[in-house]
Amino acid sequence: METCTVTGDNESLSAWFAKAASSLAESIAAWQLTPGFPRHLSTGITFDVVLADRSLVELSYEILRRYEQTVGPAVRFTNLTTAAVLVPAGTQARWNRLSTGSSWPGWKAVPTSLGRGHAMRIPGIAPLEPGVPMEWLKAPSTESAIGDAPLLTSPVPLVRCLAEARSILTPDDDERSPLSRAVSAVRAILRTPQRT
Template sequence: METCTATGEHERLSAWFAAATSSPAASMAAWRITPHIPRRLSIGITFDVVLAERSLVELTYEILRRYEQTLGPAIHFTNLTTVAVLVPPGTAVRWSGLIANSTWSDHKALPICISRGQAIRIPGISPAASGVLVEWLQAPSTDSAIGGAPLLTSPVPLVRCLTEARSLLAPDDERSPLNRAVSAVRAVIRSPQRM
């Protein structure tokens, strides 16, 4: 039977995060003593990270939910407008090709994917109520973890949904006639039915 920490996080999930540190055993011990402290993890070991604007990621996750796709952990940096989406390791190698194959129109707002040589802070097991610099936009799910590892957002549906979200968020003058038509149809579908 799997043991849990006092706050309910599964030890195996915590061990998965600890694998992205230089000393997993020492990290696990420190996290048990100070579960509210954010964790500093190396990127590219157990996950890569896609960085994008918060509004874009929020809409993307809504679209992914609608398409019944896996929603992996995503971190919001409270002092920035950026969100970090955890994706499978190796995604950074394929990212430019995935984006190039999409219909991404605005290259200055292009989401980027980072990997080895970078680090990220993630929320602690039980983050402090105030003064938190990182918080979960989408917390890792222990219910859908496989072998202690949380399911991560798949890069191909992520790019497709990021592109769709971007087209929906773009001002009307920046959208193509096709994108405007798709948005109009979606608005009608979402509106309450009138009798």
């Protein structure tokens, strides 16, 4: 995926992001001077974050677009294999339940959600400064916003598309043939006591 740039009104986006900064006025003033500088923001105030493998997030965003779902801002960390999706505040509190309900394949790699008590760095609003180890995978935009807030990715379709992406990228670990797996499943059912 190519690097994205922010579109729309940079001042209103800066003001929205600054609500999650330690000092609203100081943050806005600093970002006006250096709009390409990354921001260190608290999660759980204006947004929560879902962290997942970058390839999972990239593929799940393609799937979300195919299903015509809202695709909100996401950050790609260029020095890691991780990406962060900005989701509505409060997502962390229900993320485990959403993951369970989505039939997530295998519990070892369930993406993490961060809310209150955490913080993350996001790219600046203006074009990136050289050497910054992060970039917008999907940049925020005021062109698709509610008030001054950019639209964020909804956690329900996100977790489903992440699960679908994982099943595409990580085939079943069971290396038996499909016929062998089907026979084992039938045997398991036949061994189960039947109620009459």
